[in-house]
Amino acid sequence: MKKAVFLLVLSFLAIYFASCTNKSEEYIDPRGTDYAGSESCIQCHKPEYDMAVKSSHFKATAPAVLGNVSGAFDSKNHTFVYDKDTKLVMEKEGDSLYQVLYKNGKETARYKFEIVFGAKHAQTSVYWKDGNTYELPLSFYHSVNSWATSPGFPADKPYFDRMVVKDCYACHSSNISSRTVDQNSADRNFMSMEVLDVIDKKTIVYGIDCERCHGPAKKHAAFHLKNPNVKTANSIVSFKSLDRQQRLDACALCHAGNDGMKLKSRFDFKPGDHLSDFFRETKSINDTAQFDVHGNQFRLMAQSKCFIKSEKMDCITCHNPHDNASKNRAAYSKICMSCHQTIKHTDKTLKSVSGSLLADNCVECHMPKKSSNAISFQLSNSKQLSNYILRTHRIGIYPNAKK
Ligand code: HEC
Ligand code: HEC
Ligand code: HEC
Ligand code: HEC
Ligand code: HEC
Ligand code: HEC
Ligand code: HEC
Secondary structure, eight states: OHHHHHHHHHHHHHHHHHHHHHHHHSOOOTTOTTOOOGGGGTTTOHHHHHHHTTSTTTTSEEEOOTTTOOSOSSSGGGEEEEETTEEEEEEEETTEEEEEEEETTEEEEEEEOOEEEOSSSEEEEEEEETTEEEEOSEEEETTTTEEEEOTTOOSSSOOOOOBOOHHHHHHHEEEEEEEEOOTTTSOOOGGGGGGGEEEEEEEEEESOOHHHHHOOOHHHHHHHHHOTTOOSOOSSOOGGGSOHHHHHHHHHHHHSOSOSEESSOGGGOOTTOOGGGTEEOSSOOOTTOOOOSSSOHHHHHHTSHHHHHHSOOOGGGTOOTTSOOOOOHHHHHHHHHHHOSSOOOOHHHHHHSOHHHHHHOHHHHHSOEEEEEEEEEOOTTOOSOEEEEEEOOOOSOOTTOOO
16 A cells, blocks of 8 residues: 555656656747747758857857867966966866966966857956856957957956946847846946846847847747748748848947947847937948947948948848858959959059959958957067957958058
8 A cells, every 4th residue: 555655656756757847848038938049940940050050140158168168278378477476377177167366376266257258259258246247357369379368458467347248248149137136235336337237147048049130930930830831931020121221230230339329228129120229329430430340340331332332232242141251252252243343453453463363352452451449458478469350341442451
């Protein structure tokens, strides 16, 4: 009898736990029930998914687990010396990664890598403190294959108090929510209202995912699951139906700098929306305005004659939105030549480079690499600032650009 009761209890428990695991398998998106999550798109859009999941967009933020973090943790190259008594060392302990502060050879503090930002040129990381994230003083730069000061950080002493605010996540992730903590107890500081916010960790959706660009797609996925014979898209915004400005705005949301006056959160943007409802421009795009090569591809491109006079160039003219920027310069040349069949290079230009070099390298001369004025960094034991170099999107004639 006892045995029977025991078995009965056991089977109830088994059923209970089984239903629990079923529940946790059902994906719940932190953005709400209109969202399906990128995984759900695989079954019908495998080519787009396979490409996008490897892209820098998907890696724009990620949990700082082994494999997601760039840079050395064990070779010689993992120490940054501030002065003869102070150094910061990258250390691995089990599955966790840290920036460890040493004073006179003794460990005085350790800061855990929690979230990484960036994939292509550089990667910076944050640690958690009191419900918010703070940037670690050292970042990894691919151009020098080394750790160096995070942009704007000093090289003579370690600094741990730069909060990474929600706005960073608005361009580097697909969702993050915060709640305001009791303001009475906190010291009101009008310069940093964000200080009163604490981030709800569970609400982070890492990277720029399918629905960050395409908008909520749960209805769309559900419709097509139910109606497998329908081959035209239902319940989703088609980029093909958008006008040029709307297509541009969907990229300019994050690729047009960060100095407009904010009217609405970037997270509320859906394809088809107008960026002018989100930001009030403070700078006009006239010929002479200087925009930085970092983070402002849209406004640089918008200054180009190609953009103004063709009246059709947009980001998709040269980029597959699901892939990284192609490294194949000849492929870009083909795009240039689709509009420029006859080019009047002068004898001087024609003579200085061979025909095929000229044909395959339009961007080398007309979209040259430039140093960012917004970002620079310092290596350990170096007094010099190193430049952060990106290709300008202001297509034009640069007399000094040469291969
Ligand atoms: C059960 C199948 C199915 C699922 C799941 C699905 N889709 Fe689709 N989707 C389709 C079909 C069918 C079309 C129309 C044919 C096409 O363009 O491939 C389509 C078209 C699209 C289009 C192009 C719209 C246009 O007209 O330009 C986008 C964008 C899209 N889906 C995004 C998504 C995203 C994002 C997800 C995941 C959240 C998703 N889909 C999940 C079946 C599906
Ligand atoms: C939500 C913000 C956001 C939106 C919207 C967005 N991007 Fe990006 N994009 C980023 C960020 C952040 C990076 C840097 C990712 C990294 O390297 O970690 C990036 C990187 C890129 C890159 C370089 C990737 C590489 O590794 O070569 C290209 C190209 C690009 N974006 C094009 C586009 C285009 C085209 C659109 C519009 C269809 C677009 N982006 C929309 C934020 C965004
Ligand atoms: C207005 C949108 C925007 C905001 C806000 C923003 N970023 Fe970015 N960030 C970008 C884009 C776009 C890129 C990639 C292209 C580029 O560098 O021009 C990028 C690149 C980066 C990279 C280098 C990734 C690479 O290309 O290798 C890091 C690291 C980074 N951002 C961190 C941050 C941090 C930390 C903050 C907040 C202090 C922040 N970003 C705020 C848009 C933004
Ligand atoms: C950076 C923004 C961005 C991200 C991230 C993104 N897409 Fe797209 N997607 C676009 C744009 C822009 C277009 C329109 C391209 C065009 O018209 O050439 C597009 C087109 C599509 C199409 C229609 C393809 C066609 O040939 O008509 C599908 C399907 C699609 N995306 C699915 C996805 C899925 C699934 C994901 C995630 C795995 C995803 N997208 C992630 C921006 C994005
Ligand atoms: C969508 C069509 C289109 C594409 C693609 C395009 N251009 Fe242009 N480009 C134009 C038009 C139109 C003009 C203006 C011609 C005029 O003023 O008569 C122009 C002007 C130029 C000029 C003269 C700029 C100046 O300031 O005087 C250069 C150089 C140029 N393009 C190079 C390029 C290169 C390099 C590429 C590829 C990276 C490219 N273009 C892609 C349409 C295009
Ligand atoms: C005329 C072609 C062209 C157009 C249009 C264009 N790009 Fe690019 N883009 C390039 C080239 C070329 C590169 C450099 C690739 C390389 O050198 O690896 C690039 C690189 C990038 C990068 C990576 C930055 C870097 O230097 O690594 C980002 C981000 C980017 N583009 C975003 C955009 C956005 C957003 C738009 C629309 C506002 C856009 N691009 C329009 C040609 C173009
Ligand atoms: C070695 C550098 C270099 C390369 C490579 C190069 N250009 Fe130029 N381009 C120039 C210079 C310099 C000028 C200004 C006129 C001159 O001095 O020849 C110019 C002028 C132009 C103009 C404006 C003149 C006109 O015809 O209206 C266009 C358009 C242009 N280039 C397009 C291209 C395209 C497309 C490619 C690739 C097929 C290309 N260029 C490759 C250096 C270069």
